[in-house]
Amino acid sequence: xxxxxxxxxxxxxxxxxxxxxxxxxxxxxxxxxxxxxxxxxxxxxxxxxxxxxxxxxxxxxxxxxxxxxxxxxxxxxxxxxxxxxxxxxxxxxxxxxxxxxxxxxxxxxxxxxxxxxxxxxxxxxxxxxxxxxxxxxxxxxxxxxxxxxxxxxxxxxxxxxxxxxxxxxxxxxxxxxxxxxxxxxxxxxxxxxxxxxxxxxxxxxxxxxxxxxxxxxxxxxxxxxxxxxxxxxxxxxxxxxxxxxxxxxxxxxxxxxxxxxxxxxxxxxxxxxxxxxxxxxxxxxxxxxxxxxxxxxxxxxxxxxxxxxxxxxxxxxxxxxxxxxxxxxxxxxxxxxxxxxxxxxxxxxxxxxxxxx
Amino acid sequence: xxxxxxxxxxxxxxxxxxxxxxxxxxxxxxxxxxxxxxxxxxxxxxxxxxxxxxxxxxxxxxxxxxxxxxxxxxxxxxxxxxxxxxxxxxxxxxxxxxxxxxxxxxxxxxxxxxxxxxxxxxxxxxxxxxxxxxxxxxxxxxxxxxxxxxxxxxxxxxxxxxxxxxxxxxxxxxxxxxxxxxxxxxxxxxxxxxxxxxxxxxxxxxxxxxxx
Numbered sequence: 131x132x133x134x135x136x137x138x139x140x141x142x143x144x145x146x147x148x149x150x151x152x153x154x155x156x157x158x159x160x161x162x163x164x165x166x167x168x169x170x171x172x173x174x175x176x177x178x179x180x181x182x183x184x185x186x187x188x189x190x191x192x193x194x195x196x197x198x199x200x201x202x203x204x205x206x207x208x209x210x211x212x213x214x215x216x217x218x219x220x221x222x223x224x225x226x227x228x229x230x231x232x233x234x235x236x237x238x239x240x241x242x243x244x245x246x247x248x249x250x251x252x253x254x255x256x257x258x259x260x261x262x263x264x265x266x267x268x269x270x271x272x273x274x275x276x277x278x279x280x281x282x283x284x285x286x287x288x289x290x291x292x293x294x295x296x297x298x299x300x301x302x303x304x305x306x307x308x309x310x311x312x313x314x315x316x317x318x319x320x321x322x323x324x325x326x327x328x329x330x331x332x333x334x335x336x337x338x339x340x341x342x343x344x345x346x347x348x349x350x351x352x353x354x355x356x357x358x359x360x361x362x363x364x365x366x367x368x369x370x371x372x373x374x375x376x377x378x379x380x381x382x383x384x385x386x387x388x389x390x391x392x393x394x395x396x397x398x399x400x401x402x403x404x405x406x407x408x409x410x411x412x413x414x415x416x417x418x419x420x421x422x423x424x425x426x427x428x429x430x431x432x433x434x435x436x437x438x439x440x441x442x443x444x445x446x447x448x449x450x451x452x453x454x455x456x457x458x459x460x461x462x463x464x465x466x467x468x469x470x471x472x473x474x475x476x477x478x479x480x481x482x483x484x485x486x487x
Numbered sequence: 488x489x490x491x492x493x494x495x496x497x498x499x500x501x502x503x504x505x506x507x508x509x510x511x512x513x514x515x516x517x518x519x520x521x522x523x524x525x526x527x528x529x530x531x532x533x534x535x536x537x538x539x540x541x542x543x544x545x546x547x548x549x550x551x552x553x554x555x556x557x558x559x560x561x562x563x564x565x566x567x568x569x570x571x572x573x574x575x576x577x578x579x580x581x582x583x584x585x586x587x588x589x590x591x592x593x594x595x596x597x598x599x600x601x602x603x604x605x606x607x608x609x610x611x612x613x614x615x616x617x618x619x620x621x622x623x624x625x626x627x628x629x630x631x632x633x634x635x636x637x638x639x640x641x642x643x644x645x646x647x648x649x650x651x652x653x654x655x656x657x658x659x660x661x662x663x664x665x666x667x668x669x670x671x672x673x674x675x676x677x678x679x680x681x682x683x684x685x686x687x688x689x690x691x692x693x694x695x696x697x698x699x
Contacts, residue, residue, distance in 0.1 A: 136666030164674035
């Protein structure tokens with residue numbers, strides 16, 4: 131019964147992902163290819179003949195792509211796949227082939243302890259995806275950023291994933307609404323929800339938005355860094371720098387701190403929500419429709435940033451200064467409007483749509 | 488042997504004990520066994536009449552004896568729709584088996600489409616459909632019809648042909664073609680099982696000497 135060898139490979143393939151969550155979605159591929167999908171999570175494609183295939187993808191993710199040889203059970207890793215339509219390379223040989231695109235590597239469980247498909251959970255892996263014309267990204271900071279921040283607490287490892295929209299740095303996006311001149315920024319509102327761990331001694335957690343400014347639309351963000359912070363625990367007393375003043379926006383009090391000029395990044399101003407968000411009984415901190423533009427305007431009026439500066443990157447971030455303790459971003463959203471242009475909304479993470487409205 | 492001398496009022500306990508040892512071993516190996524009380528299509532004599540007291544005794548004994556094994560499912564009768572002059576028989580026996588089985592094992596019957604909720608005893612759909620190319624459209628259509636019926640249950644093609652058996656031309660039912668069948672079935676959102684009778688398989692067709 132040599133058939134059973136082939137069937138053993140079939141079992142290996144299907145048990146490498148949550149097949150019971152998938153549905154036949156042959157509309158996402160071209161016949162005779164067949165597709166099972168849990169959109170935004172996993173796409174399993176079977177090719178009776180060895181041909182290229184285009185797969186319509188969904189979700190704010192890039193996908194780990196692998197060939198599977200149904201005759202031998204061998205996996206072959208491909209470059210990551212990204213939507214909205216991804217075309218496979220030629221299959222590696224004759225006969226039938228299968229493809230598996232997953233948001234994480236189910237075979238190696240590489241992201242298992244870090245990634246939660248119900249939301250975002252910090253991890254130490256690069257992860258990026260294209261969504262409509264906006265790219266969202268989730269991963270560790272660049273080495274220079276890492277070094278800068280690690281310098282504050284050299285005894286602690288740092289894990290600081292982030293998600294956002296930007297124009298240049300970190301390849302956030304080539305098609306986002308950014309950069310926008312601050313004088314032309316009409317609306318910038320932000321929301322987020324995170325599940326935070328219980329604070330423990332010497333463990334620092336922060337939840338914030340982060341913006342980077344430049345004096346040129348094609349420049350690096352050497353003009354300043356701006357990080358409205360809504361939650362934090364065990365933050366060193368000197369972490370925020372000098373208090374500059376405070377203001378009230380939509381009934382919320384913000385205290386501004388100045389960390390001065392950081393290495394090549396420009397002025398680093400941190401508005402801190404007062405009181406900071408308190409986690410609910412489930413450890414969730416949530417805040418909606420924060421008028422970030424009003425906070426920026428305060429900084430411009432005080433002379434810390436300039437109306438002719440450009441906003442290059444906007445992201446929601448969180449920092450966990452001890453590894454293996456999870457701080458999970460459940461949700462994030464931005465509304466960005468430039469004068470004379472329609473508003474761009476990056477909807478709640480869990481409801482991102484394929485095309486921007 | 489068309490009539491091995493069934494005693495419809497006494498059970499062959501040694502046979503049942505052997506069957507239980509098989510179930511226990513399969514359970515150790517993580518295998519689920521589809522228990523089929525009889526296989527009419529293989530031209531065995533059905534020793535009891537449909538709806539008879541003996542039939543009921545036999546099924547009840549089987550359920551009482553084997554239900555404690557977690558790795559069983561019930562297939563009420565292979566090809567029952569072809570060989571019984573009792574088209575509604577499964578709707579009679581299915582509810583009885585469900586009633587007798589305290590563990591509520593999955594129950595079905597081979598190769599007739601029962602649309603739940605009209606047949607609520609039917610927990611999964613056991614289907615026989617052979618050969619590649621015949622799988623995708625059929626199972627996708629079955630899924631649609633199930634969805635329309637309001638109750639979605641697993642679809643299982645438990646016979647999509649056997650390796651090297653009854654080939655129309657050499658190789659058209661070889662292992663590779665069966666494997667492709669299995670992929671088609673799974674990619675259409677259904678399940679598949681496969682097997683062989685003990686005297687078939689890679690050695691088939693039997694040599695004249697082996698065939699006796």
